[in-house]
Amino acid sequence: DIQMTQSPASLSASLGETVTIECLASEDIYSNLAWYQQKPGKSPQLLIYYANSLNDGVPSRFSGSGSGTQYSLKINSLQSEDVSIYFCQQNYDSPWTFGGGTKLELK
Amino acid sequence: QVQLQQSGAELVKPGSSVKISCKASGYTFTSYDMHWIKQQPGNGLEWIGWIYPGNGNTKYNQKFNGKATLTADKSSSTAYMQLSSLTSEDSAVYFCARLGTGSWFDYWGQGVMVTVSS
Numbered sequence: 067d068i069q070m071t072q073s074p075a076s077l078s079a080s081l082g083e084t085v086t087i088e089c090l091a092s093e094d095i096y097s098n099l100a101w102y103q104q105k106p107g108k109s110p111q112l113l114i115y116y117a118n119s120l121n122d123g124v125p126s127r128f129s130g131s132g133s134g135t136q137y138s139l140k141i142n143s144l145q146s147e148d149v150s151i152y153f154c155q156q157n158y159d160s161p162w163t164f165g166g167g168t169k170l171e172l173k
Numbered sequence: 174q175v176q177l178q179q180s181g182a183e184l185v186k187p188g189s190s191v192k193i194s195c196k197a198s199g200y201t202f203t204s205y206d207m208h209w210i211k212q213q214p215g216n217g218l219e220w221i222g223w224i225y226p227g228n229g230n231t232k233y234n235q236k237f238n239g240k241a242t243l244t245a246d247k248s249s250s251t252a253y254m255q256l257s258s259l260t261s262e263d264s265a266v267y268f269c270a271r272l273g274t275g276s277w278f279d280y281w282g283q284g285v286m287v288t289v290s291s
Binding site for chain 1: 235
């Protein structure tokens, strides 16, 4: 199975700050990577797919980048509504696997 | 609009089985894979498997072979997952999620909490 390792596991940042979350795959996944946002008590929502494509309706302050085994999610100008857990997920090979999640809180 | 409405929370005894549902609306149910994902408290997400309602084809994460059984009823646009021989390790929230074009989970159900306790 492809292992997805996210860092950091938790993150505290101030409003207006820029934050970056990393995701490392155990092998090359050729940009077959998505990022999901899960707000407390809710189901995950698709933010980014194919590593850098923004899903419809997602604010432009979110962006994704990376290739090979290393990927990142960047949030510019952090807003209060961005407090969530963020997960990466690969669909390059079965079984599809998720990162352990990054919990983002406001400082 | 696309909606996935899941059944309510379940409290079940160890060794028993449970069947949870996911009713789809707002799109052609038979044209998209339906996936199931497990989330244990404080833990990440685990992919269980998928079913293609158009023909009933399924694929499972090997870890869930024998644990989960996926079915779908085209007449009611409802997908089901049965979990058997339940233990405390099966206590979790279970999501259904549609696989959209591009093979990403574009719509999710609200989740069903299954608690296994005597």
